[in-house]
Amino acid sequence: MSTKVVHVAVGVVENPAGEILISRRAAHQHQGNLWEFPGGKVEAGESVQHALARELLEEMNIEVTECAPLTVIEHAYPDKRVRLDVWQVTAFNGQAKGLEGQEWLWVARRELDAYPFPAGNVPILERLLAQQP
Numbered sequence: 015m016s017t018k019v020v021h022v023a024v025g026v027v028e029n030p031a032g033e034i035l036i037s038r039r040a041a042h043q044h045q046g047n048l049w050e051f052p053g054g055k056v057e058a059g060e061s062v063q064h065a066l067a068r069e070l071l072e073e074m075n076i077e078v079t080e081c082a083p084l085t086v087i088e089h090a091y092p093d094k095r096v097r098l099d100v101w102q103v104t105a106f107n108g109q110a111k112g113l114e115g116q117e118w119l120w121v122a123r124r125e126l127d128a129y130p131f132p133a134g135n136v137p138i139l140e141r142l143l144a145q146q147p
């Protein structure tokens with residue numbers, strides 16, 4: 015396996031109803047068919063916050079206006095290492111849309127564990143479930 019770590023900006027977007035935005039990875043993608051928090055690779059020379067804003071706009075029509083770092087997770091899949099730089103998006107403009115044709119949903123926090131996510135997401139899910147009032 016390559017020792018290169020893929021740096022990924024990941025957004026946990028919460029709406030005023032307290033629901034969280036999840037989307038489904040396409041079958042052909044790495045960790046295909048699993049659910050994810052929208053986001054994508056940080057490009058060379060780009061800040062994580064910029065990548066987060068760019069990816070959420072490109073994938074979900076969400077314009078980030080307020081965000082805060084939540085956690086950073088390093089995970090090695092059999093074929094790829096990732097660093098998930100996870101941000102909580104607490105304010106945004108725009109209506110969510112699957113701009114890449116992907117399925118997406120607003121989900122109540124306590125229902126997040128009903129959706130299959132990549133193994134690297136386990137610590138994020140634990141954090142979010144622990145945060146609920």
Ligand SMILES: Nc1nc2c([nH]c(=O)n2[C@H]2C[C@H](O)[C@@H](COP(=O)(O)OP(=O)(O)OP(=O)(O)O)O2)c(=O)[nH]1
Binds near residue numbers: 023044050069094098
């Ligand atoms: N966006 C996102 N990626 C995740 C999550 N969990 C997880 O392991 N990943 C992994 C899967 C991929 O290997 C990588 C993200 O890459 P990506 O395919 O979304 O990147 P991208 O949006 O820039 O897409 P592309 O243009 O390269 O196809 O991080 C998650 O919750 N959200």
Ligand SMILES: [Mg+2]
Binds near residue numbers: 052
């Ligand atoms: Mg992506």
